Amino acid sequence: MSTTQSERLRGLLEPLVLSKELDLEExxxxxxxxxxVLRIIVDSDEGVLLDAxxxxxxxxxxxxxxTDAMGPGEYTLEVSSPGADRPLTRHRHYVRATGRLVRAQLREGGDLxxxxxxVDDDGLDLEVPGVKGRKPTSRRLAFDEIAKARVEIEFSRKDKKEEEA
Incomplete structure (x- = not known):
């Protein structure tokens, strides 16, 4: 998609998305x-329901x-929330992932x-799981140390209510 069309679509659709208290991610x-196929990805701090x-x-x-924002020709419109394994690229993505397990590819090499x-303006406070029965450790990771990051899917993750009890 050309930058001009992308900018026009964003300019046209972002106010509508924001009026629903959602963020236009992509x-x-x-x-x-x-x-x-026109895919619109939206999100919010509380997630996005199917009805929304x-x-x-x-x-x-x-x-x-x-409008003529899509120009001539047929298209299919898809509106959805981001997948569980989408990349964390913006500050708000990390804030929304607080409490979740993430895999970060580090600029210096290696994964964490x-x-x-x-999460604050400069980086992340992390809890690194212990290995072989050891206790977890704390680690600070600045945003500029992260090359790529995404949420790890956990099938046996405790929900917040269980953790608080």
């Missing part, structure tokens, strides 16, 4: 045969029908798997 147009995606999809569709216990 806009992607992908050619599929003779058609295109459906309602927003209808409103975005109406807004796009009023740890739980985010705090």
């Amino acid at each position: 806009i992607e147009v992908t050619p599929v045969g003779r058609k295109r 995606c459906a309602d927003l999809s209808r409103e975005i569709s109406d807004k796009l029908d009023e 798997v740890a739980r985010i216990v705090g």
